[in-house]
Amino acid sequence: MSDYPQQHSEPATAYHKSGDALPPVEQHAQQYETVRNAHETELIEDYVELIGDLLRHRGEARAADIANRMAVSQATVSKMIRRLNELGLVTSKPYRSLFLTEEGQKMAEISRTRHNVVLHFLRALGVDDSTARIDAEGMEHHVSDKTLAIMQRFTEQHQS
Amino acid sequence: MSDYPQQHSEPATAYHKSGDALPPVEQHAQQYETVRNAHETELIEDYVELIGDLLRHRGEARAADIANRMAVSQATVSKMIRRLNELGLVTSKPYRSLFLTEEGQKMAEISRTRHNVVLHFLRALGVDDSTARIDAEGMEHHVSDKTLAIMQRFTEQHQS
DNA sequence: CAAACAATTTAGCCTTGGCTAACAATCTTC
DNA sequence: GAAGATTGTTAGCCAAGGCTAAATTGTTTG
Numbered sequence: 001m002s003d004y005p006q007q008h009s010e011p012a013t014a015y016h017k018s019g020d021a022l023p024p025v026e027q028h029a030q031q032y033e034t035v036r037n038a039h040e041t042e043l044i045e046d047y048v049e050l051i052g053d054l055l056r057h058r059g060e061a062r063a064a065d066i067a068n069r070m071a072v073s074q075a076t077v078s079k080m081i082r083r084l085n086e087l088g089l090v091t092s093k094p095y096r097s098l099f100l101t102e103e104g105q106k107m108a109e110i111s112r113t114r115h116n117v118v119l120h121f122l123r124a125l126g127v128d129d130s131t132a133r134i135d136a137e138g139m140e141h142h143v144s145d146k147t148l149a150i151m152q153r154f155t156e157q158h159q160s
Numbered sequence: 161m162s163d164y165p166q167q168h169s170e171p172a173t174a175y176h177k178s179g180d181a182l183p184p185v186e187q188h189a190q191q192y193e194t195v196r197n198a199h200e201t202e203l204i205e206d207y208v209e210l211i212g213d214l215l216r217h218r219g220e221a222r223a224a225d226i227a228n229r230m231a232v233s234q235a236t237v238s239k240m241i242r243r244l245n246e247l248g249l250v251t252s253k254p255y256r257s258l259f260l261t262e263e264g265q266k267m268a269e270i271s272r273t274r275h276n277v278v279l280h281f282l283r284a285l286g287v288d289d290s291t292a293r294i295d296a297e298g299m300e301h302h303v304s305d306k307t308l309a310i311m312q313r314f315t316e317q318h319q320s
Numbered sequence: 321c322a323a324a325c326a327a328t329t330t331a332g333c334c335t336t337g338g339c340t341a342a343c344a345a346t347c348t349t350c
Numbered sequence: 351g352a353a354g355a356t357t358g359t360t361a362g363c364c365a366a367g368g369c370t371a372a373a374t375t376g377t378t379t380g
Contacts (some may be wrong), residue, residue, distance in 0.1 A: 018275065022217050022229075023293060030233035031297040032206070036368090038298055039199070043337075046192070049231050057182050060349090063196065064357055069182075070191035071220050076338060078359055095358055116180065122307065126313065133183060138189040138198055142298025142334055145256065196338090202368075224327060236368060238329055243366090255328055255375055 028101045035142065045111045046070075047080055048089055051098055052108030060097040114148060115140045121151035124158040195302065202301040205271045206230075207240055208249055211258055212268030220257040274299045274308060281311035284318040 022028065050069060053059035063081065067074045081098065084090040089104035100108055118140045122132035143151070166167035182188065210229060223241065226315055228232045241258065244250040249264035278300045282292035303311070 020272075022213055027290065027293065028229045031294050032230045032232075034294050035298045040187050040336090053182055062357080063359095066273075068185050069188045070192045072337090073339060074358065075360080076339075079337080101174075112180075112378095126270050126310050127307050130187065131304050133187065134194050135190050135302060135304050135307050138195045138302025139299050142295060142302065144291050145284075147287050147295050150286050200366090222327080223329090232367090233368075233369060235330085236326065239367080242329095 038141045043080075044084065044087070044089070045107060045141065046137075047084060048100065048104050048107045049111035049115065051090065052100060052105065052112060055098075055100065061099075062097055109158050111140070114143070117148055117155070118143060120155045124155040164168060192200070198301045203240075204244065204249070204302065206297075208260065208264050208267045209252060209271035209275065212260060212265065212272060215260065221259075222257055271300070274303070277308055277312050277315070278303060280315045284315040289290060 023031070047066070049060045050066060054065055054069075058065070063074055063077045066072075067077045070077070081090065081092055084104070085092060088101055089107060090098050090100055092098045115136060119132055119136040122136055123129065127135065183191070205207045207226070210226060211221045214225055214229075222235055226232075226235045226311070230237070241250065241252055244264070245252060248261055249267060250258050250260055252258045275296060279292055279296040283289065283297055287295065
């Protein structure tokens, strides 16, 4: 939890006009903490998800492909692969294609599912495809499981 | 734009079964670039938005309040304030409360609006309040104007 | 009005995730 | 099978955004 407890700056909030009142400090703090935590895993998940997709659709995942698709230098990818390795998410022999560990596969699967739920939801909502893709990429890591479930239900009910 | 042009790793994609096929490289790259760009401004916007909210609701914005509400150390806030100052978004005399510049106010207003649209949308969708708040905080910076407009329309049509 | 407490700032550290440039390995092609 | 192109790695740089600890300034109160 937070190491930065509330001191006596702010008076206790009645939280009456829930409309645009400030949320209570603890809740507010939790919102930001949740976002910060999401950011830590976000990039990792994106890599793992992309590697999984490349393996599915191409049969192999090369660093160069990742660099192209992420619009990032090969050096950056190389460094990142090392981290993924240390985290036990991918296996890689130097100068060879990448593979996901068991754990990596699980993460890829979860990410892929989440991504698809958000993407299909946005389309069901009426967002055009290319906008939906961009927004989904950004949103996917910030949608809670609860909201995700609601999105999925919505999508099923609004299939054309 | 991207300095990392596609080379000859991947064959050209026909992009037929749009379902879960990989998007074309350029589009895929743009998705990730958009997310990276959003991340750069995200924190700045959160600070400015919070400062604006504190000014609205409390009449002043103290560094300590920001630290408490963001669950972050005062040192971190102090450093950030300096950045906001350099960016011309806030004015601050040392050891005194903060204020937003004209530009800062504009940014705060935009952020607040965007935040509220997402929050109300999630509630209209059926997400409970505290989940909606957390998700909105993370999502707001990744929702395009197009999608935002659609969310707003949806919310208006589903008011209870 | 001085002491104690609260708030702010500064200095200095760490990790992440970018980059470029130089080097190493692999693959392709003649 | 060697040359040249492509791919991958390493080294070293930078900025952002966290942190702690220590110094400084403001405020409150006995």
